[in-house]
Amino acid sequence: MGSRTRPGYAGTGPGAITPDGCAVDLYARLPAGDEPDIVAAAVPAGARILELGCGVGRVTHPLLERGFVVTAVDESQEMLDHVRGARTVCSPIESLDLGEDFDAVMLASLLVHAGDEEVRRGLLKTCVRHLADGGCVLIQREGERRFSAPGEGKPHPLGFTQRVLSSQPLGGGVYSVHVQYEFPDATWTQTYVRRELTQEQFEQALGEVGLRVERYLTEDRTWVRAVPAPAGQAARP
Structure with a gap:
């Protein structure tokens, strides 16, 4: 490797x-936590979800149990070998282009905090590229908690x-x-x-790819529901 x-x-x-x-093997031991409940409350029942960076299916499997249709993406085939019941795609997120639209695209595991700004833009552009009309992007960030x-x-x-x-x-x-x-x-x-991304920097990063925060889904603002910004709306300076 x-x-x-x-x-x-x-x-x-x-x-x-x-x-x-x-x-x-470490991630195979970890529980899903409250992530499936957060996602389920933010998208329509039975939604088609593109999960970017799914890992071993920690969140994938509970979402399947709740009736969602999940396409699970990870760049590690070893991770994907643990996923059951979902369509899986082995690919780096930044270069993914399935030619399909989804009701919701998930970018969890704090991936938006990638050290390389170009990688971060690539991740967010992939989210936008696969978003259906009326769809949303669910992003996990560090929020207000101290590292x-x-x-x-x-x-x-x-x-x-x-x-x-x-x-x-x-x-x-x-x-x-x-x-x-x-x-x-x-x-x-x-x-x-x-x-590190302050709330303002995070929202500006979304604006760079044509997204805006519709609402924060948790009190600590670690989960975000983002949607396409109106045409012509510029990112905040």
Whole structure:
């Protein structure tokens, strides 16, 4: 997998590691959380959903159980091998072009915080490219929460501890982050690059690709329902 690793991204631990440093076996252990409920409340019943960066199907499977039709996309075939019941597509998100429209496009897992601005634009352009008339884009962002400080450990109910080992500033609001996930029987690490986005910067990034925030779906503003901006509406400076 080393030759496919994205610059600035890496991972260690048992099992396959994806190009962005995610450990497949780690993600197979993680629960869906409240994401399926947030999505289900924001889109019509039975909607056709394009899930970008689906991973092992943590959110895919609960959405299928709720009656949605999901096309699940990931650049790691090892991740997609865990997905059941959905159409799967193995592809980098930025270059995806299925020639189809969907009622909703999901960009979760904080992918909008990609360190490379061109990558971020590519991700958002893919969302717009696949959006049906009247459709929406559901985006997960860091919102108002404070990013964990290095050395801070967060015990999880599932019995593991997530710890930020380091967060090195690279300039321009970009950081190289090194995170550890420690279970009783295994330890994984991931190094990735993240870009801070204030609410204003986030909304401007949407405007650059012709989207606008229709509403924030959670109190902490970590989930967003975005829709196409009116024709001619410019992004805020």
